[in-house]
Amino acid sequence: RSRRGGSAAAAAAAAAAGAQWAAPAAEIARRRNFAIISHPDAGKTTLTEKLLLYGGAIQEAGAVRSRADQRKATSDWMELEKQRGISITSTVLSFEYAGAQINLLDTPGHQDFSEDTYRTLAAADNAVMLVDAAKGLEPQTRKLFEVCRLRGLPIFTFCNKLDRPSLSPFELLDQIEGDFGLQMVPVLWPIGDGPNFQGVLDRDTNLVHLFERGDRTGRAKEMGTLELDDPELPIAIGETLYNQLREDVEVLEGLIEPLDMAKVHAGEQSPMFFGSAMVNFGVELFLKRFLTLGQGPAPRSISSGGNAAEQLTPEYPEFTGFCFKLQANLDPRHRDRLAYIRVVSGRFEKGMRVSHSRMKGRTVNLTQAQQLFAQDRESVSEAFPGDVIGLNNPGVFAIGDTIYTGARRVAFPGIPSFSPECFAYIRNPNPSTYKNYNKGLTQLLDEGAVQLLRERSDDGNGSPILAAVGTLQFDVVQYRLKDEYGVETRLEALPGFNTARWSNAGWDAVDAAEADGKLFGIFQAKDRFGRPVLLFRNEWKLQQVMADLPELELVPWAAPP
Ligand code: GDP
Numbered sequence: 001r002s003r004r005g006g007s008a009a010a011a012a013a014a015a016a017a018g019a020q021w022a023a024p025a026a027e028i029a030r031r032r033n034f035a036i037i038s039h040p041d042a043g044k045t046t047l048t049e050k051l052l053l054y055g056g057a058i059q060e061a062g063a064v065r066s067r068a069d070q071r072k073a074t075s076d077w078m079e080l081e082k083q084r085g086i087s088i089t090s091t092v093l094s095f096e097y098a099g100a101q102i103n104l105l106d107t108p109g110h111q112d113f114s115e116d117t118y119r120t121l122a123a124a125d126n127a128v129m130l131v132d133a134a135k136g137l138e139p140q141t142r143k144l145f146e147v148c149r150l151r152g153l154p155i156f157t158f159c160n161k162l163d164r165p166s167l168s169p170f171e172l173l174d175q176i177e178g179d180f181g182l183q184m185v186p187v188l189w190p191i192g193d194g195p196n197f198q199g200v201l202d203r204d205t206n207l208v209h210l211f212e213r214g215d216r217t218g219r220a221k222e223m224g225t226l227e228l229d230d231p232e233l234p235i236a237i238g239e240t241l242y243n244q245l246r247e248d249v250e251v252l253e254g255l256i257e258p259l260d261m262a263k264v265h266a267g268e269q270s271p272m273f274f275g276s277a278m279v280n281f282g283v284e285l286f287l288k289r290f291l292t293l294g295q296g297p298a299p300r301s302i303s304s305g306g307n308a309a310e311q312l313t314p315e316y317p318e319f320t321g322f323c324f325k326l327q328a329n330l331d332p333r334h335r336d337r338l339a340y341i342r343v344v345s346g347r348f349e350k351g352m353r354v355s356h357s358r359m360k361g362r363t364v365n366l367t368q369a370q371q372l373f374a375q376d377r378e379s380v381s382e383a384f385p386g387d388v389i390g391l392n393n394p395g396v397f398a399i400g401d402t403i404y405t406g407a408r409r410v411a412f413p414g415i416p417s418f419s420p421e422c423f424a425y426i427r428n429p430n431p432s433t434y435k436n437y438n439k440g441l442t443q444l445l446d447e448g449a450v451q452l453l454r455e456r457s458d459d460g461n462g463s464p465i466l467a468a469v470g471t472l473q474f475d476v477v478q479y480r481l482k483d484e485y486g487v488e489t490r491l492e493a494l495p496g497f498n499t500a501r502w503s504n505a506g507w508d509a510v511d512a513a514e515a516d517g518k519l520f521g522i523f524q525a526k527d528r529f530g531r532p533v534l535l536f537r538n539e540w541k542l543q544q545v546m547a548d549l550p551e552l553e554l555v556p557w558a559a560p561p
Pocket of ligand 1: 038
């Protein structure tokens, strides 16, 4: 496929002008990326399939799932996914549509992997909030919405499954506005639902797109459209729904502010769509509108140079990017490790040399770059802002690392972790496997699959404790240690503790509180970097300690030093 075509001449011209690594403006302008946030079962996989279909990236709907099945067949640890019926791994899916390069950052749906999703959202420029129209907002959507809000991401709302009996569109609109304080601006408006679903009104063009039942698998049939004022419309959708639609349109005109790109990009307004991923209705209308309303490759703030607020734009004439995800042994036959890099500025080229932020000027040769499409790896020779590339990682990249060209040192801020809520001692009963155990655990910790704490002890050698957001993460770690490193481990729950807080004030403050007898019933641990982490049994106890001992400076997580 030809996403890199045509830019070689532009690159040569830029090089001649002295900006070897500048990204051509046209490549920046045509890129859009997004991640889908949703509660499991809202239809993320189905929507992804349909989107890829429009990009011509797959030949038939269902291919995402069957590719996933192939992948499961080649990779043993993904047995776990199959057993549990959940998706653990996330990949980046790229496709071209109407001249645009679209990158869909896939995110796992299960809440125990929300940390993975969180890191992926750090690389995204837009979020698509997928809502089951029969259920409205669900817990996982709420949690992920909060993350998008923190990041100030533009949010597009797609209410799915209109082919089934749904809440009224006004109910959905009110619920999201009320709960999130997000101004909803319907772009599409549904006509009926369930068996009476007749289509959607495009409020911009005043065209009604009529829904035809049938073809589930392929591209939506060339569907009929009628003007809102067409005398045929009441006949096509029925008198009752027509009158309802007229009434709705009037209410919306009085109620809804016009769409404002600046507000959309600031995450204050959310363009709202209705449709059905399964029957592929409303999906292409959404995709087209997303291309014009979605935010292009966004600037990122940088933490170096003494000016914390500085934004680095995609036009910055050097290559920069940051690592937001690591994955090992994706293909067990190759024992590979991949680092996923989000390109922020400039042009990536296979074989280029870059500086590494954490290694103080040391340069790294980026020989092997890959773009992932499920299990098929396509070698990438060029990439631009908004793209994600997978680099073979012989241990040099960690989550949060920045790579860059040029003399100026650049470092993007690290990606914070979620506060863990589950804790368990991990034991390796077989000393002969110690080396493999260490290697495997280190690898999985680097990936951010779990965090490792240690019990505080006098000799500094306390027992290791796994800390995770959900217990499923423990299962994955144990499974992978066995499957990939041949090490059988035992977990021993640390019962009763469900909240962790880092003390920014350090050990002296913790010791002082301890000496005053104020840390009774609180478990003292330290993180990988030796910093104090306190584990609490409940929210009430935590609140009490926070109120009594502000000097501990308790925070839900601490970025790597
Ligand atoms: P995910 O967990 O969010 O990835 O959800 P899936 O895409 O796997 O969909 C969950 C279930 O909802 C599946 O049985 C889908 O066939 C079904 N589904 C998805 N989209 C629609 C839709 O638009 N209409 C209907 N009726 N079912 C849908």
